[in-house]
Amino acid sequence: MNPFSDFRAETVAALGEQKLIACMRRWLGRVSPAAPAGMGDDCAVLPVPTARRAPLVTVDPVIYGEHFDDAVPPREAGAKLLKRNLSDIAAMGGRPSAAVIALALDPRTRLDWLEEFYRGLAAVARKHDLPIVGGDVATHRGGIVATLTLIGETTAARALTRTGAKTGDFIAVTGVLGGSLPSRHHCRFTPRLAEGAWLVRRPEVTAMLDLSDGLAKDIHALTPAGSSPLLFGEVIPRRAGADLRAALTDGEDYELLFTVRGGAPAAARLLVEWRRAFPRVPLTVIGQLAKRGTPLAGAIDLSTYAGFEHLKS
Amino acid sequence: MNPFSDFRAETVAALGEQKLIACMRRWLGRVSPAAPAGMGDDCAVLPVPTARRAPLVTVDPVIYGEHFDDAVPPREAGAKLLKRNLSDIAAMGGRPSAAVIALALDPRTRLDWLEEFYRGLAAVARKHDLPIVGGDVATHRGGIVATLTLIGETTAARALTRTGAKTGDFIAVTGVLGGSLPSRHHCRFTPRLAEGAWLVRRPEVTAMLDLSDGLAKDIHALTPAGSSPLLFGEVIPRRAGADLRAALTDGEDYELLFTVRGGAPAAARLLVEWRRAFPRVPLTVIGQLAKRGTPLAGAIDLSTYAGFEHLKS
Numbered sequence: 001m002n003p004f005s006d007f008r009a010e011t012v013a014a015l016g017e018q019k020l021i022a023c024m025r026r027w028l029g030r031v032s033p034a035a036p037a038g039m040g041d042d043c044a045v046l047p048v049p050t051a052r053r054a055p056l057v058t059v060d061p062v063i064y065g066e067h068f069d070d071a072v073p074p075r076e077a078g079a080k081l082l083k084r085n086l087s088d089i090a091a092m093g094g095r096p097s098a099a100v101i102a103l104a105l106d107p108r109t110r111l112d113w114l115e116e117f118y119r120g121l122a123a124v125a126r127k128h129d130l131p132i133v134g135g136d137v138a139t140h141r142g143g144i145v146a147t148l149t150l151i152g153e154t155t156a157a158r159a160l161t162r163t164g165a166k167t168g169d170f171i172a173v174t175g176v177l178g179g180s181l182p183s184r185h186h187c188r189f190t191p192r193l194a195e196g197a198w199l200v201r202r203p204e205v206t207a208m209l210d211l212s213d214g215l216a217k218d219i220h221a222l223t224p225a226g227s228s229p230l231l232f233g234e235v236i237p238r239r240a241g242a243d244l245r246a247a248l249t250d251g252e253d254y255e256l257l258f259t260v261r262g263g264a265p266a267a268a269r270l271l272v273e274w275r276r277a278f279p280r281v282p283l284t285v286i287g288q289l290a291k292r293g294t295p296l297a298g299a300i301d302l303s304t305y306a307g308f309e310h311l312k313s
Numbered sequence: 314m315n316p317f318s319d320f321r322a323e324t325v326a327a328l329g330e331q332k333l334i335a336c337m338r339r340w341l342g343r344v345s346p347a348a349p350a351g352m353g354d355d356c357a358v359l360p361v362p363t364a365r366r367a368p369l370v371t372v373d374p375v376i377y378g379e380h381f382d383d384a385v386p387p388r389e390a391g392a393k394l395l396k397r398n399l400s401d402i403a404a405m406g407g408r409p410s411a412a413v414i415a416l417a418l419d420p421r422t423r424l425d426w427l428e429e430f431y432r433g434l435a436a437v438a439r440k441h442d443l444p445i446v447g448g449d450v451a452t453h454r455g456g457i458v459a460t461l462t463l464i465g466e467t468t469a470a471r472a473l474t475r476t477g478a479k480t481g482d483f484i485a486v487t488g489v490l491g492g493s494l495p496s497r498h499h500c501r502f503t504p505r506l507a508e509g510a511w512l513v514r515r516p517e518v519t520a521m522l523d524l525s526d527g528l529a530k531d532i533h534a535l536t537p538a539g540s541s542p543l544l545f546g547e548v549i550p551r552r553a554g555a556d557l558r559a560a561l562t563d564g565e566d567y568e569l570l571f572t573v574r575g576g577a578p579a580a581a582r583l584l585v586e587w588r589r590a591f592p593r594v595p596l597t598v599i600g601q602l603a604k605r606g607t608p609l610a611g612a613i614d615l616s617t618y619a620g621f622e623h624l625k626s
Contacts, residue, residue: 036474042404042522045472046368055359057446059413059462063453091355100372102460133370140376142455147415149372149462152356159358161349209355
């Protein structure tokens, strides 16, 4: 669906800001609390935290022409905006607590397009009992940029960062990789929140991220100095139709990539308990962090694969 | 300064995402903490709150062609992005604690333009000891949309919302109004953080907002059902060169508008103590919330003035 119309009565410009905000609140339904806990004041006032948990914050947009196009139903584009951010919270082992949305909209944006976008987003927010507490709508001739900031908190005594891994740690990944765009996984994925919160409580899990720019690129963010990742092509879990190159370099997998300390016994124990906790989510050990300079001996030469690079023209 | 160049070597596309993020960290300097407290992980991890203060959150963008153009130095555009949001925190009587920035950038965006934008933003952040803890950079062919989400906290037992006023309360405003665009006040203003934090501790102050769409429009947000605001034209403080219409309808004043209970004695006491606390910031009582239907008797007929309406094409 093309988001724009030249017939003014069909567009957001016909409503103006005040009525548009009233519509958004209606579309969001019960995940739009009353001000000042929600939209309508200068800031949203969040509840005073009860437990001593560290706040988490992340921000990601969806942009027309970049993250979605006319082929993506607006409901899926809206869902994607929230899920991209939920995936970042999942990657720390956290849980979401509140979100704000800034919309930069061409005045020709169709109202029915925007309604579907919001209803898609609201359905995901409801599933996670996540209030949308505020936002902003601004005019942006020529485009649609929707930016969501997600606030969350840790679910355990720690957050699972990208920097805890050491040489010798095993490398594991959830789900299957590659072909996110053709399969529409990039809109239809489920953020791995429950899985992330489970992993953060396992002390043998040492570092984690969510795959967004392709395994071949993102693995480097988990690799400490002096290490180099040995990944084995035949065990890398691939989506139906995706070859090894796609599994290594396609972006938007939104799966959790993490490292496990304690060698094969620890990895085997983790796999067994994972299967009990998440019987329908694949978990695969795909390699190990070796000492830098270790011969590849059948492992993938990652230097021949590049992940998604942003901002290249 | 025009933000775009067709000479690739001058643009963000020549660097790509990774190097660009390294530049941003350098431009931000000491307000860019190391991950996971700052950029570089899936989320930023904020310090566990010590006092039992309610978190505040607000989001506002600056958009090329809407909030700034080639006539605005990029340093001022960057400063404006942060100050717009600080003004919202000020309007609750809060203080800022962390910010994240999402940039949607045309690949032709000039690197030197972006550096100035960031240095302007960093200077404001330093003044408030405010860490920029994370962000996102995405490609957006045809535009620049910079969205900042600001997290803060209350400085008192309450936040000062828009909804506490009652019929009979006096109406007061800081600074002078109108002519924000021609005077470049819209880029050069100082957010009223100290003033907001002072006002939130005064129990006679019942409701507050920061003026962004013009007094004639924004006053309605402080006006409870059954009331109507009587404003007196001759006392409304105007910027040099601004007439009454400009003072009532121009946007982007970024001054605090608030209500005071207790009649003339309370308002007079507040004015005296204000002058001691903020000798260089004007404070003016401009009217009163009267019972709906009270004859205007010299007060302004607000129905003949409209403030800035967003999203009208």
